[in-house]
Amino acid sequence: MSATSSHAYGIGVMAIIIGASVGVVFYTSFYLPESLMKPSVDEHILHPVKETIIEIIEGSASSAQQDNFVPKLVNIQLGIDNQVIWKNVDTTAHTVTPDHRTEDSYSGVFGSQGVIKPGYDYEFLFTEDAIIEYHCEPHPWMKGKLEITKQRF
Template sequence: MTETQHPNFHAPGRRSRAAAGLALAALATAGTLGLLTSCGRSPHSSAIGADAVAPGRPSASPMPGMNMPSSHPGTGTPVAGTAVAIKNFAFSPATLKVPVGTTVTWTNQDTDAHTVTSTGSGGPLHSPALATHGTYSHTFTEPGTYAYLCTIHPFMTATVEVTR
């Protein structure tokens, strides 16, 4: 069998459909790579600056459209009151101080669902997932410090300090 009689042989200038498709894919890939390198300005800069993401270094915003609290939400001066707002992916106030017998109400002001759940096992706070404008209330009957978090977004933490 000669070269021209072989079933996989194609005369110069002719390609099978599969070969033509592979060639087009290679050109498209090369063209895309060329655009990224030829302009000299890739949107993914290799320079490590204040806002750059590097291995082992978290980005400024781990989830698009999500505003992260600027400091650890579980710290701060205790605030008196009976209401906690859930907004901007944080509990506000981060530390609430109430007397025994107080009913505290949490209101979700975010568009994402959140929970109010005691940290550790056996705590009294166990809300369902609260949709936007959803509320959860609990009456504190014993003094102590009650740490809680959102189980959906565990970086959201706060405390209720209950005094006599």
Template sequence: MSSPTSSHAYGIGLIALIVGMSATVVFYTSFYLPESLAKPSVSEHILNPEKELIIQIVPGAVIEGNENYVPNKAEALLEINNKVIWENHDDTAHTVTPDHRHADTYSGDFGSTGVLKPGDTYEFLFTEPQEVHYHCQPHPWMTGSVIVEKSRF
């Protein structure tokens, strides 16, 4: 027969464990998690630029040697046209894939998810000066770049 002292100690230990785990969950969800997921503070002018920069995937881009991303070497200015939109005007599906993994601290990972079917678009909001080189995954001869700079104004 077990003594009452050991079952009380077991019960108290179990309650202490539950209270400790609850405190850990409250701390994690209330303080640590929101802080780690917080996006950096970005100016409203950068988040809502004056206009958009359009890059077209032109008809016939799938044929090696033809023009593909137009403009091919795009330049964007923060607060002016740092929202970039790729439009697929070709009759073949394409991608916008970074040559090397690239992320913007506010917008996250750069690159289209899956393919852009004819008529589809992909947009990305650049929030900091950077240079990104990209290509089409199924058609690696299709290459382009975007250089994002601070506005001169």
């Protein structure tokens, strides 16, 4: 190998290192933060006038019980009552699990992470129109439905 080819080889390696460094800096400084940024949502949707409460009532673990998520069907208006809280007033742990994977672009994936123990709550802020059917994973007869719509003036 001659001195000239060795010198060219060194310059090539340096160019690759510099290029990779520039790529990493661009990715971590510009591309990644932008891709993780939450969408802008109107303040009235982020801070609704009131909350919607859904109770998981006592005895819900029994398949003979007709009522479990009370109310079962909930109509929600964005900006009015789109902060939804499931309160477990039963003596058994339950889940709030969507029948089909559901994701809100602001709040993320819908559904309780694990079980909701007796006396605990699960909250979710809806920011987009959707119709969501859900159930309790260990007790599949427990079913509920949410219809989320824009506020009508």
